[in-house]
Amino acid sequence: MIENAGIPEYTVVIVGAGIAGLKAAAELHSAGIEKCVVLEARSRPGGRLLQVESSVFPERRYDLGASWHHDTLTNELFAEELRLPEAERAGYVFDDGPATIVNPAGRRLDGDFELRLEALQRELEQYIENRYFESLEAKDMPFFEVVMSYLYERRGVLTDAQIQQLPGVVRFLEFWHAIDWKLLSGKLSEVENNGRNAFVLNYDKLLRRVESGVPREWIRLGTEVAKVERVKDTVHVTTADGARYVSKCAIITVPQSVLELSLKSEPLPGRIEFRPPLNDNITTAFERAHYASLGKIFFEFDRCTWSTQRSRIEIAAKVPDDLCMHVRNAQDLQQLLHIARAQTEVKLGEDCFDFPHEFENMAALAGIPTLIGFTQTPLTEHVERLSKQEIVDYFKPALKTALRALGCEEECLFDLDNTLPQDGSHPGPILKNIIFNPWSQDVYSRGAYTGSYVDDDQLPLVVALNNGQDSRIRFAGEHTVMEGSGCTYGAWESGRREAQYVLEYLRRFPVARPQDGKKQ
Amino acid sequence: MIENAGIPEYTVVIVGAGIAGLKAAAELHSAGIEKCVVLEARSRPGGRLLQVESSVFPERRYDLGASWHHDTLTNELFAEELRLPEAERAGYVFDDGPATIVNPAGRRLDGDFELRLEALQRELEQYIENRYFESLEAKDMPFFEVVMSYLYERRGVLTDAQIQQLPGVVRFLEFWHAIDWKLLSGKLSEVENNGRNAFVLNYDKLLRRVESGVPREWIRLGTEVAKVERVKDTVHVTTADGARYVSKCAIITVPQSVLELSLKSEPLPGRIEFRPPLNDNITTAFERAHYASLGKIFFEFDRCTWSTQRSRIEIAAKVPDDLCMHVRNAQDLQQLLHIARAQTEVKLGEDCFDFPHEFENMAALAGIPTLIGFTQTPLTEHVERLSKQEIVDYFKPALKTALRALGCEEECLFDLDNTLPQDGSHPGPILKNIIFNPWSQDVYSRGAYTGSYVDDDQLPLVVALNNGQDSRIRFAGEHTVMEGSGCTYGAWESGRREAQYVLEYLRRFPVARPQDGKKQ
Numbered sequence A, B: 001m002i003e004n005a006g007i008p009e010y011t012v013v014i015v016g017a018g019i020a021g022l023k024a025a026a027e028l029h030s031a032g033i034e035k036c037v038v039l040e041a042r043s044r045p046g047g048r049l050l051q052v053e054s055s056v057f058p059e060r061r062y063d064l065g066a067s068w069h070h071d072t073l074t075n076e077l078f079a080e081e082l083r084l085p086e087a088e089r090a091g092y093v094f095d096d097g098p099a100t101i102v103n104p105a106g107r108r109l110d111g112d113f114e115l116r117l118e119a120l121q122r123e124l125e126q127y128i129e130n131r132y133f134e135s136l137e138a139k140d141m142p143f144f145e146v147v148m149s150y151l152y153e154r155r156g157v158l159t160d161a162q163i164q165q166l167p168g169v170v171r172f173l174e175f176w177h178a179i180d181w182k183l184l185s186g187k188l189s190e191v192e193n194n195g196r197n198a199f200v201l202n203y204d205k206l207l208r209r210v211e212s213g214v215p216r217e218w219i220r221l222g223t224e225v226a227k228v229e230r231v232k233d234t235v236h237v238t239t240a241d242g243a244r245y246v247s248k249c250a251i252i253t254v255p256q257s258v259l260e261l262s263l264k265s266e267p268l269p270g271r272i273e274f275r276p277p278l279n280d281n282i283t284t285a286f287e288r289a290h291y292a293s294l295g296k297i298f299f300e301f302d303r304c305t306w307s308t309q310r311s312r313i314e315i316a317a318k319v320p321d322d323l324c325m326h327v328r329n330a331q332d333l334q335q336l337l338h339i340a341r342a343q344t345e346v347k348l349g350e351d352c353f354d355f356p357h358e359f360e361n362m363a364a365l366a367g368i369p370t371l372i373g374f375t376q377t378p379l380t381e382h383v384e385r386l387s388k389q390e391i392v393d394y395f396k397p398a399l400k401t402a403l404r405a406l407g408c409e410e411e412c413l414f415d416l417d418n419t420l421p422q423d424g425s426h427p428g429p430i431l432k433n434i435i436f437n438p439w440s441q442d443v444y445s446r447g448a449y450t451g452s453y454v455d456d457d458q459l460p461l462v463v464a465l466n467n468g469q470d471s472r473i474r475f476a477g478e479h480t481v482m483e484g485s486g487c488t489y490g491a492w493e494s495g496r497r498e499a500q501y502v503l504e505y506l507r508r509f510p511v512a513r514p515q516d517g518k519k520q
């Protein structure tokens, strides 16, 4: 049934009030566009930028979503912040001091003259580059398999200790990709930073600044969009409770994970039905694009009795005791892969050392006695379903190891129920609370950001989304860029990009084009 | 005057018995070629591979030329060694443990949580990559200027201490390129290692192995080549003392620095006159190719009283005290460059801290109480003209700093004339001797290896030399490859390449081609 398009009431409807949607709105506003609306499902703007105040220590503020400026050499959002008077910008502190690395037994692994794991890590990166960048046909494989191939091929020049310790250490990049090494693409595993990382204190201030460029009345919170329909020269955007917004153009900024629901027919929360359905380029490209879940857990201690001269502690994942023997004795790579895969099979939530750990020391970064722990897919999805007490029980050994590596000499205590005496009689730090946001359970994020599984290629999806559903239905968000993919600044840039596109489009075609919307 | 070509007595004449020439000869021999000759100007084979025995400590052996296997992930010469039984291969020890870095005042700079020079060095690399690899038109400039531009552009995010300490530290790459930062190409300054570096103990064994593939009677030592002439289907190679070798093909492996003499007319030692002259492609390409001088000085101590848990000590170059102020106050980059250039002007040989220093600790690598120091162009050329005592006097402060950084608590003494009592009454190490080879003064090397000056591009020369002077006059050597350029394994590969070329050529044209040599 073809409806009548009617007179568009809005120039642009923006779906989603994350940083991409807000930036797009602010650009449109500053270009003089008058009738816009930003429809946001949640009861707050910001999306995956989310600051909370601790309930136990009210002076502590945490970013539960993004907390770093990445790629600060080329990050334009960071550059914009730097141009502001200091009082107006979000504070930041560079977070790239040397990390302390230990294994589950507490043995120090970084800077070791015999082990030389840093040199081996550089060589492994080079190995991967040689494998994939010199030959386009090279088959992708899980990062796990790439590591095993490296050990196997180089066993002639590796010591037993190196073979035993390296695999536990190279897994730290799982936190960047937010994916376990058996799922992570080997080909795309290299972390390429364009400049230093800065820890933001806090992102909220930046969010408020971008938001302040948007007229208050444009933003409609608690307004979930359920349908986006192209009708002649207009776009009809319908909310879950049936309200309809008729506009000339729409910019859809829902996360990739939510957008993907549009390919299926089940009516899940957040899902948008497109009419006509998402075009073929977009649909096909989704086959090679995945979403990953970074988990961020804030472990709040009552006091800091550890070093503030290290901002990061990394604990290598456990490596099977006889891995080295298998590497040395394997007849061929397939045999090694077979054995190693079985040996490293894990049950989620059983032993925290089955996974690598990384803790940010907020005492060093912000003077707050809180450690931030991280998890990756599929551990994140598991952990988010646990109770706070269960999470603490799971992380206990890793927390203890991390604190010891940070020079904390006293045993730490765990007191989520606040039953220990408050008299300061215990010499060590006491864990009082943990805070996190279940991003993977959250129906409006369904994970954290785009991530690379084996055989993935984000480029086709980025190209397809940049071309839009058509000239009036556009896409923005962290999943629609290559530079800054997954990042706040990438999302922000994409909002600006689509606002510019729409402005140019409306300038060139101020009235309906005869051929436009013909198919409806 | 056109001479008669005559019947070639030799199938191939090889000029130079370095690793390139020897490898070429060995390949030809193993392919069954019977009449070859290798003409070598020096009284020994090996060229820039040169082992000597210490005159003071006869049990110590040093490689005065090459001493590392570079790029061991892809280095085929290293791979070949690995396939040999251990007794047959040259020993090696990986040399990539963490380095200790200090400044001239002895302050430890590596792993510093406040300074974070490692993070800044990575960012600087990225900065250079962005500048040159994203835009092909970007103008090259000295590495010195790139560093100053970085400091200037990023001063908003750098601390005073970082601005003061970084320039002294980034200069360590001068030792890789063997060129001072004011001459070194910024564009080509990045060091790309394809795998770890291994220190060879010693290269001599490897050299002997390659040499053993060449019939003893093929090698003519003390035979300097003065002329290479194409005469019809033959090549006439004439030595400085007038002997003539008539051959089907010739492979010229003299270093780039020696080959360059052929472009000029002065009859300098080592110079080869080509008839007809070197072709235009080669001649033109020389305009963008330079040669650099690495100096390697072996400082021999009587005993080791320092740590063997570090194989490398780096001392940052002196930075003008008020550089930071100038970086902060500069109106524009040009002003800063002007000031900084004047401030960092140096008189060679005056203050050793005007240059960065790098010492290899042979006590850690080989159990020998010797430190290896390095110099770069133009310091090498200066130092090679000094007496041993003058060299020691110049290096004294750096040696003392290095030994202290290595944990040596006793004052070291300097005793080249051997006048101190030998009774062991002095608690610290005593420098007894230094050893080095004046490669830049040596007429058959005239430097160390190819290096990148501002605006250089090695590729055209490599391409031109790979195409040869013509189909019968070929080139090999470290300057004729892109992968392994400047390296032993690159030279070795090039010898194999040209042997294969000649074999293929002679197979396809066993008798003279009618059009071949037409121009003569």
Ligand SMILES: Cc1cc2nc3c(=O)[nH]c(=O)nc-3n(C[C@H](O)[C@H](O)[C@H](O)COP(=O)(O)OP(=O)(O)OC[C@H]3O[C@@H](n4cnc5c(N)ncnc54)[C@H](O)[C@@H]3O)c2cc1C
Pocket (backbone or CB within 6 Å): A015, A016, A017, A018, A019, A020, A021, A039, A040, A041, A042, A045, A046, A047, A048, A049, A064, A065, A066, A067, A068, A069, A070, A223, A224, A225, A226, A253, A254, A255, A258, A270, A271, A272, A294, A295, A296, A439, A444, A445, A447, A448, A449, A476, A477, A478, A479, A486, A487, A488, A489, A491
């Ligand atoms: C735990 C975590 C840590 C991270 N760390 C970093 C970091 O350190 N640095 C960094 O740069 N980036 C980081 N990121 C990524 C960064 O947060 C995102 O890239 C960025 O915030 C995405 O912005 P966006 O506008 O594209 O999407 P979003 O912020 O997700 O905005 C999309 C909006 O659409 C809304 N929406 C969804 N469905 C509907 C619907 N049907 N109708 C209406 N509205 C809808 C959502 O509620 C949301 O507000 C992190 C993310 C997470 C989750």
Ligand SMILES: Cc1cc2nc3c(=O)[nH]c(=O)nc-3n(C[C@H](O)[C@H](O)[C@H](O)COP(=O)(O)OP(=O)(O)OC[C@H]3O[C@@H](n4cnc5c(N)ncnc54)[C@H](O)[C@@H]3O)c2cc1C
Pocket (backbone or CB within 6 Å): B015, B016, B017, B018, B019, B020, B021, B039, B040, B041, B042, B045, B046, B047, B048, B049, B064, B065, B066, B067, B068, B069, B070, B223, B224, B225, B226, B253, B254, B255, B258, B270, B271, B272, B294, B295, B296, B439, B444, B445, B447, B448, B449, B476, B477, B478, B479, B486, B487, B488, B489, B491
């Ligand atoms: C100080 C120093 C340190 C180095 N360190 C390393 C290192 O650690 N690792 C590494 O891989 N590489 C290193 N190199 C480089 C390495 O030594 C060279 O790349 C390699 O040895 C070059 O081999 P070649 O056969 O191309 O040239 P050469 O070894 O120079 O051989 C050319 C031969 O030609 C002869 N010759 C010259 N003119 C004439 C003539 N007119 N007639 C007849 N013969 C002539 C020469 O005497 C010489 O024997 C270093 C070099 C130097 C100088």
